[in-house]
Amino acid sequence: MRRKHLPAALLAALLSAVAFLWASPFLWTLIASFRPESAGSAGMASLWPDFAPTLLNFRNALDSGSFGLYYANTLIVVVGVLAVQCVTVSLAGYAFARLRFPGRDVLFYAFLLQLMLVPPALIVPNLSTVVDLHLYDTLPGVMAPYFASAFGTFLMRQTFLALPRDFEEAAAIDGAPWWAIVWYVLLPMAKPGLIAFAIVSVTAHWNEFLWPLMVISSPDNQTLTIGLAAFTRGAEGGKEWGVLAAGTLLVMAPLAVAFVAFQRRFVDSFVFSGVKG
Amino acid sequence: MRIGRLGLGALALSLASAAFPAWSQTKIDFFFPVPVEGKLAREMTRLVKLYNESQKEVEVVASYTGSYDDTKLKAQAAAKAGKPPSVVLMSANFNVDLKLSGDIISLEPMLKADETTREDFLKDFWPALHANATVDGELYGVPFHNSTPLLYYNVEHFKEAGLDPSKPPRTWAEMVDAAKKLTKGDRSGFMMPAGYDYLGWLMEALSLSNGGRYFNEDYGGEVYYDQPSMLGAARFVEDLIFKHKVMPQGVTEAGGVSTAFFAGKASMVLLSTGSLSFIRENMKTPYDVAFVPKNVRNAVPIGGASLVMFAGQNEESRKAGWKFIKWLSSTDTLGGWSRFTGYFAPRKSAYDKPEMKEFIAKNPDAKVALDQLPYAKPWFATYQTVAVRKALEDEIQALMNGKKKAAEAVKDAQKKADELMRPYAETTSLKLP
Numbered sequence: 001m002r003r004k005h006l007p008a009a010l011l012a013a014l015l016s017a018v019a020f021l022w023a024s025p026f027l028w029t030l031i032a033s034f035r036p037e038s039a040g041s042a043g044m045a046s047l048w049p050d051f052a053p054t055l056l057n058f059r060n061a062l063d064s065g066s067f068g069l070y071y072a073n074t075l076i077v078v079v080g081v082l083a084v085q086c087v088t089v090s091l092a093g094y095a096f097a098r099l100r101f102p103g104r105d106v107l108f109y110a111f112l113l114q115l116m117l118v119p120p121a122l123i124v125p126n127l128s129t130v131v132d133l134h135l136y137d138t139l140p141g142v143m144a145p146y147f148a149s150a151f152g153t154f155l156m157r158q159t160f161l162a163l164p165r166d167f168e169e170a171a172a173i174d175g176a177p178w179w180a181i182v183w184y185v186l187l188p189m190a191k192p193g194l195i196a197f198a199i200v201s202v203t204a205h206w207n208e209f210l211w212p213l214m215v216i217s218s219p220d221n222q223t224l225t226i227g228l229a230a231f232t233r234g235a236e237g238g239k240e241w242g243v244l245a246a247g248t249l250l251v252m253a254p255l256a257v258a259f260v261a262f263q264r265r266f267v268d269s270f271v272f273s274g275v276k277g
Numbered sequence: 278m279r280i281g282r283l284g285l286g287a288l289a290l291s292l293a294s295a296a297f298p299a300w301s302q303t304k305i306d307f308f309f310p311v312p313v314e315g316k317l318a319r320e321m322t323r324l325v326k327l328y329n330e331s332q333k334e335v336e337v338v339a340s341y342t343g344s345y346d347d348t349k350l351k352a353q354a355a356a357k358a359g360k361p362p363s364v365v366l367m368s369a370n371f372n373v374d375l376k377l378s379g380d381i382i383s384l385e386p387m388l389k390a391d392e393t394t395r396e397d398f399l400k401d402f403w404p405a406l407h408a409n410a411t412v413d414g415e416l417y418g419v420p421f422h423n424s425t426p427l428l429y430y431n432v433e434h435f436k437e438a439g440l441d442p443s444k445p446p447r448t449w450a451e452m453v454d455a456a457k458k459l460t461k462g463d464r465s466g467f468m469m470p471a472g473y474d475y476l477g478w479l480m481e482a483l484s485l486s487n488g489g490r491y492f493n494e495d496y497g498g499e500v501y502y503d504q505p506s507m508l509g510a511a512r513f514v515e516d517l518i519f520k521h522k523v524m525p526q527g528v529t530e531a532g533g534v535s536t537a538f539f540a541g542k543a544s545m546v547l548l549s550t551g552s553l554s555f556i557r558e559n560m561k562t563p564y565d566v567a568f569v570p571k572n573v574r575n576a577v578p579i580g581g582a583s584l585v586m587f588a589g590q591n592e593e594s595r596k597a598g599w600k601f602i603k604w605l606s607s608t609d610t611l612g613g614w615s616r617f618t619g620y621f622a623p624r625k626s627a628y629d630k631p632e633m634k635e636f637i638a639k640n641p642d643a644k645v646a647l648d649q650l651p652y653a654k655p656w657f658a659t660y661q662t663v664a665v666r667k668a669l670e671d672e673i674q675a676l677m678n679g680k681k682k683a684a685e686a687v688k689d690a691q692k693k694a695d696e697l698m699r700p701y702a703e704t705t706s707l708k709l710p
């Protein structure tokens with residue numbers, strides 16, 4: 001018994017140390033955003049909170065752009081992309097997992113090749129397509145290239161493959177058409193896969209900078225990351241660390257809150273696979 | 278049937294009115310980066326609103342487009358996709374590259390339409406800016422805000438080290454001397470930003486101060502990286518770190534350098550004049566500014582941004598864009614922007630205005646920046662400017678990390694740059710009859 005306890009305490013200490021290291025950038029951001037006049041005082045790098053916290057940094061950050069609008073636009077993009085993706089990836093995943101047609105595997109691997117392309121290489125061709133579709137400088141233009149996702153299709157195919165066929169066959173015997181099988185039988189069982197994909201998709205599009213920057217020109221259509229760039233992309237001047245930290249917090253806050261709120265669900269989804277009992 | 282046709286007619290009419298909301302008004306896109314800090318984006322938005330309200334013919338849609346490099350990327354991608362912006366505020370040294378790629382248009386036809394000449398138009402702009410505004414003898418960019426490097430120093434540290442703050446170092450030798458006296462504990466005598474873009478610009482400043490040229494101002498396919506002037510500059514940086522030990526080893530970004538200066542961890546720093554307002558607002562202890570010290574001669578490169586116009590827009594949009602450029606580069610607009618940002622105004626006449634005279638009297642540091650202008654030289658601009666600049670920056674960064682010696686670094690940088698510019702050289706200077 002005793003021998004077991006010592007390593008456990010040691011492990012806990014070690015884990016706390018690693019967790020602290022990992023969390024220190026976030027902690028610093030949190031502390032710096034409440035620190036008054038942190039542009040260059042000697043203590044600007046300190047992790048020790050200031051005794052007279054201020055909200056001035058947040059006010060300056062909020063003043064520098066229409067954050068309400070940015071939140072709304074980002075939300076529209078993220079939710080819109082995810083909604084369409086859920087339909088496309090589950091249908092494509094189903095087709096690759098269950099339907100038999102010539103060239104299926106070749107097509108699947110060709111589809112996966114997409115994952116190897118670096119997105120910046122596609123900026124100009126994608127932008128031309130967006131312009132041709134009359135979607136330039138619109139939020140649907142930002143979303144369009146992501147409506148089909150190779151990663152999502154792969155994930156859903158694997159999820160469907162892991163499900164036993166018995167359920168579908170039972171439904172088929174009862175005369176259910178294919179769409180009813182997908183909707184009533186497969187999708188409910190594949191939920192963990194979809195949720196895992198949703199997390200990846202939402203964080204990726206929430207944080208994306210380059211593509212929205214390329215498509216959007218009017219200030220009314222800008223997203224959060226572009227608003228944030230106003231503080232962080234300065235070339236010749238100095239950095240206003242406090243405002244920068246406050247702006248960063250504002251951008252990441254909704255995602256962080258959502259993650260903490262649904263943490264259990266998320267972790268379960270990643271761990272959980274196949275069907276329960 | 279009749280109703281159907283009527284409906285169709287109404288639809289066509291409403292479509293037409295949607296496409297031309299106001300018949301006389303031309304809508305144009307204006308892209309701008311924010312090189313210094315967030316609040317400048319708001320100031321620029323305010324200026325554009327002011328312009329839109331001041332007249333009825335042109336409506337400018339201003340969009341903030343990230344850093345200088347992001348702005349170039351976005352403008353070029355938009356142009357390739359068939360949506361060229363009308364006017365872009367572009368890093369002043371991208372003009373050569375953008376002209377060679379056919380992205381920006383010559384402004385000579387606009388000058389002609391205004392019945393003026395390039396000489397007349399540029400007369401009011403500081404002579405040092407003319408080279409970066411023109412490519413192959415034609416006007417391509419209108420200077421909007423400009424800067425040069427400047428030596429900022431902590432007055433209290435100077436006194437404490439027994440140095441006279443009214444006599445800042447003027448030569449490299451004096452600078453090393455002062456830096457040695459100023460270095461103490463974890464305080465560095467000297468620091469300079471070494472991130473991309475900034476480092477290339479400062480290395481140009483050092484090689485110019487060392488009598489060099491950095492690049493061929495008249496031909497976009499040549500740089501002088503492995504010449505004595507640059508070798509000396511590179512060795513100077515190397516010595517500051519490893520021999521005199523007055524500068525920390527490794528690469529520090531501009532934000533880190535200004536923060537170290539504010540925090541009293543660096544006594545002398547090389548930063549842009551564009552940082553003047555920021556430093557004035559944030560420095561708690563007394564500071565002063567001086568010319569960039571020289572080894573052979575006083576010389577600094579110009580930095581900043583110019584207004585350019587993109588190819589592929591129609592006549593109407595071009596006219597509207599030019600009108601906007603003229604307003605944005607008017608004496609009053611430039612003067613106001615200069616006082617707001619700390620950049621110097623490219624027009625000489627801006628300094629004859631009473632509000633500018635008052636501003637300079639109140640802020641003598643702005644005067645030093647202005648006095649250094651007669652020694653300014655064009656900013657580095659070649660074919661593939663960014664890549665050619667990075668060829669040098671990568672090597673100098675390796676040197677600052679102690680991984681390379683100066684002689685080897687400049688030789689490798691030259692080799693890389695030559696390879697990058699080779700395709701251009703092949704079609705120009707190496708294309709023989």
